[in-house]
Amino acid sequence: MAKKKVRRKKAAATKTTAKRPRLEQRDRKTIQELVGMADQVVSTARRRRDPHLDIPTRSLSNVKFNRRKRFIEMGNNTNRRLLFNLSQAKSYMQTMLVGSGCKQLIEQGKNTSIRGLYYMLKHTIEGTKENTFEEQSDCDPIIEDVEVFLGSLREELHLYADKRGEMVGNLQLEDNGDLIDCSRMGSGGYGIPSIVEPSAIKFKKCRAKFVLHVEKGTVWQRFNEDKFWRKHNCILTHGAGQPPRGVRRLLNRLHNELDLPIFCLLDNDPWGYYIYSVIKQGSINLAYESQRMAIPKARYIGLRSKDYERCNLSPSVRIDLNDNDRKRARQIAGYPWFEHKKAWQKEIALMLKNNFKLEVESLISKDISYVTEQYVPDRLTDKDWLD
Amino acid sequence: MAKKKVRRKKAAATKTTAKRPRLEQRDRKTIQELVGMADQVVSTARRRRDPHLDIPTRSLSNVKFNRRKRFIEMGNNTNRRLLFNLSQAKSYMQTMLVGSGCKQLIEQGKNTSIRGLYYMLKHTIEGTKENTFEEQSDCDPIIEDVEVFLGSLREELHLYADKRGEMVGNLQLEDNGDLIDCSRMGSGGYGIPSIVEPSAIKFKKCRAKFVLHVEKGTVWQRFNEDKFWRKHNCILTHGAGQPPRGVRRLLNRLHNELDLPIFCLLDNDPWGYYIYSVIKQGSINLAYESQRMAIPKARYIGLRSKDYERCNLSPSVRIDLNDNDRKRARQIAGYPWFEHKKAWQKEIALMLKNNFKLEVESLISKDISYVTEQYVPDRLTDKDWLD
Numbered sequence: 001m002a003k004k005k006v007r008r009k010k011a012a013a014t015k016t017t018a019k020r021p022r023l024e025q026r027d028r029k030t031i032q033e034l035v036g037m038a039d040q041v042v043s044t045a046r047r048r049r050d051p052h053l054d055i056p057t058r059s060l061s062n063v064k065f066n067r068r069k070r071f072i073e074m075g076n077n078t079n080r081r082l083l084f085n086l087s088q089a090k091s092y093m094q095t096m097l098v099g100s101g102c103k104q105l106i107e108q109g110k111n112t113s114i115r116g117l118y119y120m121l122k123h124t125i126e127g128t129k130e131n132t133f134e135e136q137s138d139c140d141p142i143i144e145d146v147e148v149f150l151g152s153l154r155e156e157l158h159l160y161a162d163k164r165g166e167m168v169g170n171l172q173l174e175d176n177g178d179l180i181d182c183s184r185m186g187s188g189g190y191g192i193p194s195i196v197e198p199s200a201i202k203f204k205k206c207r208a209k210f211v212l213h214v215e216k217g218t219v220w221q222r223f224n225e226d227k228f229w230r231k232h233n234c235i236l237t238h239g240a241g242q243p244p245r246g247v248r249r250l251l252n253r254l255h256n257e258l259d260l261p262i263f264c265l266l267d268n269d270p271w272g273y274y275i276y277s278v279i280k281q282g283s284i285n286l287a288y289e290s291q292r293m294a295i296p297k298a299r300y301i302g303l304r305s306k307d308y309e310r311c312n313l314s315p316s317v318r319i320d321l322n323d324n325d326r327k328r329a330r331q332i333a334g335y336p337w338f339e340h341k342k343a344w345q346k347e348i349a350l351m352l353k354n355n356f357k358l359e360v361e362s363l364i365s366k367d368i369s370y371v372t373e374q375y376v377p378d379r380l381t382d383k384d385w386l387d
Numbered sequence: 388m389a390k391k392k393v394r395r396k397k398a399a400a401t402k403t404t405a406k407r408p409r410l411e412q413r414d415r416k417t418i419q420e421l422v423g424m425a426d427q428v429v430s431t432a433r434r435r436r437d438p439h440l441d442i443p444t445r446s447l448s449n450v451k452f453n454r455r456k457r458f459i460e461m462g463n464n465t466n467r468r469l470l471f472n473l474s475q476a477k478s479y480m481q482t483m484l485v486g487s488g489c490k491q492l493i494e495q496g497k498n499t500s501i502r503g504l505y506y507m508l509k510h511t512i513e514g515t516k517e518n519t520f521e522e523q524s525d526c527d528p529i530i531e532d533v534e535v536f537l538g539s540l541r542e543e544l545h546l547y548a549d550k551r552g553e554m555v556g557n558l559q560l561e562d563n564g565d566l567i568d569c570s571r572m573g574s575g576g577y578g579i580p581s582i583v584e585p586s587a588i589k590f591k592k593c594r595a596k597f598v599l600h601v602e603k604g605t606v607w608q609r610f611n612e613d614k615f616w617r618k619h620n621c622i623l624t625h626g627a628g629q630p631p632r633g634v635r636r637l638l639n640r641l642h643n644e645l646d647l648p649i650f651c652l653l654d655n656d657p658w659g660y661y662i663y664s665v666i667k668q669g670s671i672n673l674a675y676e677s678q679r680m681a682i683p684k685a686r687y688i689g690l691r692s693k694d695y696e697r698c699n700l701s702p703s704v705r706i707d708l709n710d711n712d713r714k715r716a717r718q719i720a721g722y723p724w725f726e727h728k729k730a731w732q733k734e735i736a737l738m739l740k741n742n743f744k745l746e747v748e749s750l751i752s753k754d755i756s757y758v759t760e761q762y763v764p765d766r767l768t769d770k771d772w773l774d
Contacts, residue, residue: 108755111612113605116751122703123752131703162627163604166550166578175573186562187587188580191553193573194608200574217550218500221581225498240551316509316518364506368497 024199026156027106033150034103038096041083053095054078056148056288058141063287065336070296072282074148094142095149097121097132102146105158111195114140114159148288153197154245160194165247166217167192168224169235170208175201182235187224192237194246196253206258208235212376213251214265215241215275215302219360219371226372232380235260242275248293251279255295262295263385265376266302269319269357270328273348276300281337300386301379303358305350311375317362321355343386411586413543414493420537421490425483428470437472440482441465443535443675445528450674452723457683459669461535481529482536484508484519489533492545498582501527501546535675540584541632547581552634553604554579555611556622557595558641562588569622574611579624581633583640593645595622599763600638601652602628602662602689606747606758613759619767622647629662635680638666642682649682650772652763655690656706656744657715660735663687668724687773688766690745692737698762704749708742730773 023031041051056062057077066073083092101121105112112120118139124131133139147154154161166189171182175193182190193200212234214220220238223229229236235254239247254260264279266272280298282290307313321329329348338344351357363371379385410418428438443449444464453460470479488508492499499507505526511518520526534541541548553576558569562580569577580587599621601607607625610616616623622641626634641647651666653659667685669677694700708716716735725731738744750758766772 105755110755112609112751112755113748115605115746115748116609116755119704119746119749119751120755123701124703160605160608163553163575163608164551164627175575178571178573180571180573180575184565184567185577186565186567186580187582188550188562188567189578190572191576191578193575195574218502218547221547221550222499222503240549314510316511317506359502359506361500361502362506364499364503365509368492368495368499368503368507 023106023109026197026199030150030152030156031103031106033152034099034106037099037146037149041096051083051092053081053092053149055081055095055145058144058148058285058288060284063284065281067336070281070337071290071294072284072287073290074288091142094132094138095145098139098142098146102157102159111158111160113161114143114154117143117159144286151288153249153289153292155195155197155249158195161245163191163194163246164240164244165192165238166190166220167235167237167250169211169229169237170233171206171235172204173201174204179204183230187221189220189224192247192250194244196246196250198253201250201253203253203258206235206260207233208260209233210261210263211235211237211251211254212263212265212301213237213239213243213247213279215239215267215272215360219265222369223372226369228372228376232377239275242278245289245293248279251298252293252295255297262298263301263380264298265360266300267357267359268303268305268307268351269359270325270332272302273332274328276302277332277335277337281335297387301376303360303363304386305347305354305358308354308356308358311363311366313358313362314365317358317365318354318356319359321352321357325357326352341386347386410493410496413584413586417537417539417543418490418493420539421486421493424486424533424537428483438470438479440468440479440536442468442482442532445531445535445672445675447671450671452668454723457668457724458677458681459671459674460677461674478529481519481525482532485526485529485533489544489546498545498547500548501530501541504530504546531673538675540636540676540679542582542584542636548632550578550581550633551627551631552579552625553577553607554622554624554637556598556616556624557620558593558622559591560588561591566591570617574608576607576611579634579637581631583633583637585640588637588640590640590645593622593647594620595647596620597648597650598622598624598638598641599650599652599688600624600626600630600634600666602626602654602659602747606652609756610759613756615759615763619764626662629665632676632680635666638685639680639682642684649685650688650767651685652747653687653689654744654746655692655694655738656746657712657719659689660719661715663689664719664722664724668722684774688763690747690750691773692734692741692745695741695743695745698750698753700745700749701752704745704752705741705743706746708738708744712744713739728773734773 044051055078056074057079062075062077063072064075081092082088101117115136118136122133167182168185168189169182173180180190217238217240223236251262255262264276266275279295282294329352333348363375431438443461444466449462449464451460451462468479469475488504502523505523509520554569555572555576556569560567567577604625604627610623638649642649651663653662666682669681716739720735750762
């Protein structure tokens with residue numbers, strides 16, 4: 001098996017040498033880090049020590065909210081993973097395997113999904129009945145280990161997530177050599193890639209003054225149909241619910257590199273609040289990515305608990321809160337980044353008092369284009385949002 | 388309330404008259420049909436008869452497979468819905484309400500989601516505590532009733548579905564006035580709109596010789612990254628699982644108007660078979676749309692049960708069938724359009740005998756680009772597919 005594998009690798013290497021792409025600087029750096037991870041094994045062994053990896057702890061206990069930077073960060077705790085330890089040897093081997101798979105991807109200039117990587121690396125270890133991985137769920141946390149260990153985003157390891165979300169607006173960008181004019185994308189829009197790192201996506205001309213990010217594709221279609229982005233000179237995105245990594249990273253880059261304010265039009269419910277929280281402060285599970293994903297200055301321009309009265313909405317559009325909604329709302333009110341914000345506390349308290357939630361779509365009961373012609377323009381004019 | 392409503396309607400009419408768009412021929416026809424539906428009430432009343440609607444029956448008993456056309460069709464059974472019948476008066480009123488909402492959308496040249504229409508029409512009937520609709524699930528079947536009654540696709544009633552799926556390839560099209568060159572869409576692709584009727588999407592230049600439709604966004608990314616569509620001069624689409632209406636209708640138009648064969652690259656599992664079945668013959672639930680959605684000549688180029696041996700795949704990529712898989716596989720084998728196809732019977736029998744399924748992603752265990760450089764090109768060269 002070992003022999004066979006070497007042969008296969010050699011064949012693959014020969015096959016790809018000719019067309020091996022020139023590596024971008026960022027890719028060279030990631031390769032260096034991956035090679036460094038492997039070199040550690042050798043150097044530790046030479047010093048007659050047990051090879052090990054100190055992997056930053058990915059648990060709630062090692063996550064904290066950085067009040068100055070205003071996003072979630074990982075702490076400094078690590079767990080040592082030893083090769084010569086019966087309970088850790090397998091995950092040690094898996095970590096090295098993931099590292100080697102990612103190196104292969106980067107060298108070939110290719111990307112794959114986390115499911116693809118799982119299939120790439122899954123095999124039965126010769127002479128045993130042991131598989132390197134049984135399920136994808138064995139492989140996913142190891143990928144996250146490698147990410148935090150190297151301090152690399154998944155995208156830099158050439159792994160892509162599922163692709164969701166679209167964009168239109170006054171922005172031109174270059175996507176792997178193709179010039180994309182987001183102001184000429186019709187009703188379909190530009191599908192936001194899952195890898196939007198600067199090596200793949202370069203911003204060109206941008207006339208837009210802000211980004212309006214909406215929760216759902218159906219609401220995005222309303223705004224695009226009404227050409228909101230043209231009238232208000234902005235960029236319009238959606239993430240089909242909780243935005244995937246590509247969308248979050250793109251919003252982060254639009255904000256940081258082009259200096260565009262990000263407005264989030266979300267539902268008046270705990271799920272909408274939570275989406276905002278993730279866009280703004282990062283997700284608790286993936287705290288180590290916050291630095292390149294979170295947008296602490298993102299603004300919430302979504303439906304508010306007071307809108308029921310303010311917009312004179314019909315009682316028929318109210319959706320009763322259930323137990324889970326109430327529980328989630330209280331949890332969110334307790335997040336460190338909402339805890340000291342009076343406006344947010346008031347917002348969440350009023351939703352609990354109302355005992356109902358409101359969807360953006362419900363504004364259609366006023367008029368088909370009420371949301372694009374009145375609701376959002378009024379909030380922008382009055383600077384009436386939460387942050 | 389009645390008065391108030393009239394006033395609101397009038398206001399809306401005045402507001403939109405100025406910018407009311409010139410209606411496309413298809414829209415004028417749909418309006419005529421909607422008006423005809425309403426006129427029936429008046430003319431029936433004048434003849435001193437009970438107003439009623441004869442709505443084609445949307446149930447399995449009224450669905451049949453047309454062996455000549457090779458897709459699922461509705462039969463001729465109808466259910467009569469009477470205004471003066473206590474158990475039917477509400478759904479009669481709801482049917483008229485949906486018709487009136489769609490007319491309003493078409494006249495204003497706007498589209499909305501089925502959730503949007505539900506919110507548009509939901510209100511408490513004055514003087515009662517009765518709502519026109521309680522839940523969206525009350526409204527959705529009524530929309531389908533109106534569709535079958537008028538013989539209009541949902542899209543012609545100006546209702547859009549959620550938007551999923553992307554496209555790249557050697558095709559230029561016009562989307563609501565914007566020229567989209569699908570060969571210059573980078574890694575992101577063109578987001579397939581949910582409404583792709585000829586009034587919105589016009590095909591321009593097409594050099595492509597066929598369409599490769601893949602099941603998942605992650606597989607699509609592999610094919611796009613490897614520029615498969617450029618090498619093989621084709622169009623590449625995906626539908627993020629079971630393709631939404633917009634994707635199915637677009638494939639149907641590409642096939643019928645541009646004469647392009649449609650190849651479907653799906654997983655070797657009952658879900659993959661089922662997706663193919665829906666693309667090919669239409670869905671049983673929405674049989675009345677088959678005529679404009681189904682593609683009887685679509686070809687299955689997905690993973691086959693024999694591929695485990697043929698491609699010499701590692702045992703580690705097999706996924707055991709569960710009870711539900713076996714049940715679904717037998718059901719699908721019994722579909723009238725698979726029943727008499729020897730190759731399909733053999734395919735499904737072999738999967739049951741194997742007792743495992745295979746995903747397209749598993750081919751990465753051979754090589755990262757095995758699927759784009761070998762698997763699909765070989766099948767195309769050998770004309771080795773199922774239909």
